[in-house]
Amino acid sequence: GLPDAAFWWKERATCCKVRARRFGSQRQLVVVEPSSTAGVAVLKLKNLPVNSFSLEFLTELIINLEKLENDKTFRGIIITSDCPKAFSAGVDLREICGKNPAHYTEYWKVLQDLWLRLYLSNLVLISAINGPCAAGGCLIPLTSDYRILADNPKCLIGLNETRLGISAPFWFKDPLVNIIGHRASEHALQLGLLFPPAEALQVGIVDKVVPKDQVQSTALSVMTQWLAIPDHARQLTKNMIRKPTADLLVKHRDTDIQNFVSFISRDSIQKSLQMYLAKLKQNKD
Numbered sequence: 001g002l003p004d005a006a007f008w009w010k011e012r013a014t015c016c017k018v019r020a021r022r023f024g025s026q027r028q029l030v031v032v033e034p035s036s037t038a039g040v041a042v043l044k045l046k047n048l049p050v051n052s053f054s055l056e057f058l059t060e061l062i063i064n065l066e067k068l069e070n071d072k073t074f075r076g077i078i079i080t081s082d083c084p085k086a087f088s089a090g091v092d093l094r095e096i097c098g099k100n101p102a103h104y105t106e107y108w109k110v111l112q113d114l115w116l117r118l119y120l121s122n123l124v125l126i127s128a129i130n131g132p133c134a135a136g137g138c139l140i141p142l143t144s145d146y147r148i149l150a151d152n153p154k155c156l157i158g159l160n161e162t163r164l165g166i167s168a169p170f171w172f173k174d175p176l177v178n179i180i181g182h183r184a185s186e187h188a189l190q191l192g193l194l195f196p197p198a199e200a201l202q203v204g205i206v207d208k209v210v211p212k213d214q215v216q217s218t219a220l221s222v223m224t225q226w227l228a229i230p231d232h233a234r235q236l237t238k239n240m241i242r243k244p245t246a247d248l249l250v251k252h253r254d255t256d257i258q259n260f261v262s263f264i265s266r267d268s269i270q271k272s273l274q275m276y277l278a279k280l281k282q283n284k285d
């Protein structure tokens with residue numbers, strides 16, 4: 001069972017709803033549609049231009065995931081992007097640059113919430129990665145049960161944090177190690193590698209590479225295979241495999257937040273994030 005996580009979810013769900021009311025935005029940043037396959041929802045990320053994780057976007061994402069988790073008609077979710085430029089550009093650098101410790105604390109808690117909600121989901125999660133996917137953006141694929149990447153040279157995927165002068169948190173590193181192994185993670189994380197599709201498949205950070213126009217249909221056919229397994233057996237097995245990794249975050253959330261806030265508040269870290277953001281703005285196509 002998941003008593004610790006269940007407790008956190010209940011408490012955090014209330015916080016999310018309060019936060020959602022605070023934003024009161026008219027923009028729909030997450031679109032949920034039923035698919036042609038019964039019991040399967042397609043969740044489209046739509047925070048233009050690059051699905052960077054703003055606090056508002058994270059909040060909307062968590063609320064939608066919670067609704068799907070609690071709706072017994074759904075057994076699986078395909079997560080994809082509705083932004084032509086990216087699957088996700090990861091953490092919105094404006095959320096972790098030039099703000100105060102209270103803001104960093106709130107932001108990190110919400111990012112942890114998203115990770116827990118995804119990693120311990122009872123539903124089958126398939127990432128249909130139809131665009132570039134960098135750093136924090138990999139949170140969704142790495143917590144999914146299966147990853148399909150579009151075969152396009154622009155569709156780079158990986159944890160490139162070190163290139164920004166920061167380090168991926170342990171709860172990004174652990175799923176990566178679980179998926180691609182210790183040595184490959186050591187290499188990929190230290191060098192901040194962003195893998196093009198063929199290399200991503202070879203190292204194992206994705207399970208399948210298909211032409212971009214087949215990502216969605218492939219996700220549906222893979223989902224059908226996963227849904228052929230009785231839910232209770234699959235869920236018990238998923239939980240058995242993932243619980244030790246999830247427990248590390250559940251048990252050390254507060255320390256992790258403190259570490260993040262003190263790390264991100266350093267002048268040297270702020271400077272290198274600002275430089276990276278400025279470089280992104282210069283390198284326009």
Ligand SMILES: CCCCCCCCCC/C=C\CC(=O)SCCNC(=O)CCNC(=O)[C@H](O)C(C)(C)COP(=O)(O)OP(=O)(O)OC[C@H]1O[C@@H](n2cnc3c(N)ncnc32)[C@H](O)[C@@H]1OP(=O)(O)O
Nearest residue numbers: 052085086089090091092093132134135136166259280281
């Ligand atoms: C003791 C230790 C404790 C633990 C410490 C933890 C430390 C922190 C860990 C933080 C965890 C994760 C970090 C991250 O996720 S950082 C984000 C990393 N992301 C990236 O490197 C991707 C950056 N983006 C791109 O490479 C490209 O934008 C793209 C996705 C490939 C798309 O390219 P494009 O040419 O099609 O579009 P582009 O013009 O670049 O972008 C459009 C506009 O979007 C802005 N933008 C892009 N990415 C971000 C972002 N992540 N945050 C904010 N804004 C972003 C970009 O600047 C453009 O804006 P504008 O149009 O110029 O205004």
